[in-house]
Amino acid sequence: MITLIFSLFITTESCQLSTLAKGKCVSSSTLPLDFCSNKVGDQVCIPLSYDNWPEWNVSAKDSAIRxxxxxxxxxxxxxxxxxKVQIVFTRNSECVKIYKEIMCKANFPSCDGNNTYLPCNNLCDFFQSVCYIQDNPCDTLNSTYEYMKKCSFSFILSVSLYFLYI
Incomplete structure (x- = not known):
């Protein structure tokens, strides 16, 4: 019995959803995703179940992102x-698609075992290119905040918020 418990303990793989929240790495094909179904990697980090928040699950998170x-x-x-702001989304459906991809990949990050892989600078650069962003938020963020180059949640959040207000 001790071997079984130990075996279950060491095979449980966790991933990081934020600086505070841990998740588990699972195959995205088995998830009840509606909004983010085709915008995430093969293996994604999802929230763990907690007794305090029984309603917070993958479907609820997917709906909240939507x-x-x-x-x-x-x-x-x-x-x-x-x-009031620079035209970015109004005339560019590709830009809208990439924005959705950023939202989904930031909230359901790719993973393998205990490692979490957030979308990085290249997605920001691609978004900027497709959306014809006139100034250069990716370079500004990268040079101003060195730690953001490491694909942190702060980087993704900053980029997402930045594009709401350009």
Whole structure:
């Protein structure tokens, strides 16, 4: 029995969802993803189940990402149409797709065992290129915040928030 418990303990693989939250690395093909289904890697880090938050699961997280994406996109499109911000999404469906990919990959990061792999600078650069961003937020973030080059959650969050307000 001790061998069985020890065996289960050492084969349990965890991944990092944030500086505080741990998750587990699973095959994305087995997940009930609706919004992010085709925008994540083969193996992804998902939230663990907690007794305190029984409603918080993969489906709930996927729905929350969808809701945040729709709300931010609606806000951005309204501001673009009103002429308040640079036109980025209004005339570019590819830009909208990449923004969704950033949201999904940041929230369901790729993993293998105990390692988590966040989308990095190259996704930011690609997004900037596809969306015809006039200034260079990726270079600004990279040179200003050296630690962000390491694909941190801060980098992804900063890029996502930046593009809401350009």
């Amino acid at each position: 809701d945040a994406y729709i709300a931010s996109l609606e806000k951005r499109l309204t501001e673009e149409i009103d002429g």
